Amino acid sequence: MSTIMEQMPIVFQALNVGFVQTLKLFFVTLLGAFPLGLVIAFGSMSGFRPLRYLTRIFVWIIRGTPLMIQLLIIYYFPGLVLGKTIWGGGEDGRFLAAAVSFIVNYACYFSEIYRGGIQSVPKGQQEAGLVLGMTKSQIFFKVTLLQMIKRIVPPISNEIITLVKDTSLARIIALQEIIWAGQAFLKGSQGISGQIWPLFFTAVYYLVFSGILTLLLGWLERKLDYFK
Amino acid sequence: MAILEVRNIEKSFGSTKVLKNIDFSLEQGQALAIIGSSGSGKTTLLRCLNFLERPDKGKIVVQGETLFDADDPATMREKDVRMKRLHFGMVFQSFNLFPQYTALENVMLANQLLEKEKPGFKEHKKEIYAQIEEHAKELLDKMGLSDRADHYPHQLSGGQQQRVAIARALALHPDILCFDEPTSALDPELTGEVLKVIRSLADQNTTMVIVTHEMAFARDVADQVIFMDEGIILEQGDARQVIEHPTQERTKQFLSRFAEK
Ligand SMILES: Nc1ncnc2c1ncn2[C@@H]1O[C@H](COP(=O)(O)OP(=O)(O)OP(=O)(O)O)[C@@H](O)[C@H]1O
Ligand SMILES: [Mg+2]
Numbered sequence: 001m002s003t004i005m006e007q008m009p010i011v012f013q014a015l016n017v018g019f020v021q022t023l024k025l026f027f028v029t030l031l032g033a034f035p036l037g038l039v040i041a042f043g044s045m046s047g048f049r050p051l052r053y054l055t056r057i058f059v060w061i062i063r064g065t066p067l068m069i070q071l072l073i074i075y076y077f078p079g080l081v082l083g084k085t086i087w088g089g090g091e092d093g094r095f096l097a098a099a100v101s102f103i104v105n106y107a108c109y110f111s112e113i114y115r116g117g118i119q120s121v122p123k124g125q126q127e128a129g130l131v132l133g134m135t136k137s138q139i140f141f142k143v144t145l146l147q148m149i150k151r152i153v154p155p156i157s158n159e160i161i162t163l164v165k166d167t168s169l170a171r172i173i174a175l176q177e178i179i180w181a182g183q184a185f186l187k188g189s190q191g192i193s194g195q196i197w198p199l200f201f202t203a204v205y206y207l208v209f210s211g212i213l214t215l216l217l218g219w220l221e222r223k224l225d226y227f228k
Numbered sequence: 229m230a231i232l233e234v235r236n237i238e239k240s241f242g243s244t245k246v247l248k249n250i251d252f253s254l255e256q257g258q259a260l261a262i263i264g265s266s267g268s269g270k271t272t273l274l275r276c277l278n279f280l281e282r283p284d285k286g287k288i289v290v291q292g293e294t295l296f297d298a299d300d301p302a303t304m305r306e307k308d309v310r311m312k313r314l315h316f317g318m319v320f321q322s323f324n325l326f327p328q329y330t331a332l333e334n335v336m337l338a339n340q341l342l343e344k345e346k347p348g349f350k351e352h353k354k355e356i357y358a359q360i361e362e363h364a365k366e367l368l369d370k371m372g373l374s375d376r377a378d379h380y381p382h383q384l385s386g387g388q389q390q391r392v393a394i395a396r397a398l399a400l401h402p403d404i405l406c407f408d409e410p411t412s413a414l415d416p417e418l419t420g421e422v423l424k425v426i427r428s429l430a431d432q433n434t435t436m437v438i439v440t441h442e443m444a445f446a447r448d449v450a451d452q453v454i455f456m457d458e459g460i461i462l463e464q465g466d467a468r469q470v471i472e473h474p475t476q477e478r479t480k481q482f483l484s485r486f487a488e489k
Contacts, residue, residue, distance in 0.1 A: 122322075124320060125324060125326065127280055128318075130278075130280065130313065131280070131313055131317070132397075133310055133313055133338055134310075134338060142341065147327065150328075226328075226380065227382060228327055228380075
């Protein structure tokens with residue numbers, strides 16, 4: 001039995017690898033969900049009724065069910081029911097499935113926030129721009145966009161912090177993120193077993209990362225505090 | 229020749245006719261006050277002038293140029309409408325200043341955007357922007373706001389915000405400046421400063437259409453008054469005449485409500 005001092009390098013090496021996977025899932029989700037959320041938001045505000053209803057029903061289903069179910073279904077459904085796994089094998093396949101699930105799920109949450117942001121800018125802003133001879137796109141970029149951003153930053157920040165922790169749900173399809181890495185030393189890995197302390201350290205990774213994000217997002221929020 | 233001619237404008241929302249056979253004209257340098265009870269169509273009329281609503285019938289002619297003719301689709305092309313709007317300025321009841329810009333930036337923004345589209349902007353950007361800024365500062369000065377140029381709207385009182393909005397509308401040199409109840413959203417002690425500014429514009433012969441519930445102001449400042457009732461012009465004429473000696477029963481009733489106060 002090795003001492004903790006001897007175990008540490010092995011454990012941190014493994015946790016770092018896991019955390020890279022966690023970060024990858026985190027950033028890929030944001031990168032995909034920010035634009036997809038906008039598309040869904042426009043769909044849910046469409047003047048074309050069938051599209052509006054379909055979009056809203058979809059958003060309702062995604063937001064009304066656990067992300068964990070969505071992950072399991074998206075990962076296993078093609079292989080088990082269609083008889084053909086579309087995700088590819090191994091860790092890359094699991095990552096792809098996880099990324100798709102997370103992007104769709106978060107895009108739905110973002111879409112509702114965007115919609116609220118867009119609708120919260122008073123009609124009078126648009127009209128004031130029009131009577132000043134501005135084009136629709138000038139009004140969007142010069143007048144309404146920043147007001148929307150100001151209104152969506154706080155709720156989006158909450159979602160981003162939640163996402164940091166939600167990435168661990170990908171553990172359920174055995175994505176080798178940081179919880180998976182820490183948990184390995186419970187059961188036994190690289191000659192270390194029955195150790196709970198690596199899991200405590202995974203918590204520290206989350207705390208530090210969400211702490212940094214909280215500071216950054218708080219800074220952004222304060223940056224936009226100069227107007228009301 | 230009249231600077232503004234409005235000919236037989238009609239406008240419905242769904243099945244309710246909000247404007248019926250609206251017909252009037254306005255001479256250069258004159259102020260027209262529109263009075264009437266809530267829901268009589270005053271705002272809708274101003275919105276038609278500013279192309280925020282499209283009338284179902286009628287014509288709008290400014291300085292002999294037909295800006296809008298319900299029978300001529302060629303007058304409604306989206307890209308022309310944008311420039312036609314510039315004949316009119318609009319001051320809203322709720323100011324509608326852009327909150328993320330300072331008072332000065334609010335006044336400058338539209339001019340900057342318009343200049344950007346003109347050829348030769350890039351070469352003379354500095355001079356053009358300097359000119360716009362100088363002009364905007366003059367306007368704020370005229371509104372008594374030179375010391376508030378760098379304030380954001382939320383740092384200004386309602387009366388100050390409305391005066392910035394007036395400067396913003398004037399910055400584009402509209403032929404006709406429209407006001408929709410410019411003091412209705414203000415605390416009573418702040419209405420005076422805004423009315424004073426409008427009064428001084430009238431003294432400088434600014435052509436204006438002013439929707440207002442301030443009867444004494446309409447009587448003293450406007451040249452003409454239109455009394456609207458349920459979408460029609462029930463009475464119009466010389467401001468003092470209409471307000472002091474209305475001929476229609478409805479006008480008398482309406483005005484007596486203000487006399488009691
Ligand atoms: N976009 C719209 N859709 C449907 N009805 C409308 C719309 N805008 C105005 N109306 C109706 O048209 C009528 C005239 O409204 P308008 O706002 O022009 O009246 P107003 O004279 O300005 O009243 P107020 O003194 O209260 O401002 C009202 O009955 C109003 O409900
Ligand atoms: Mg009105």
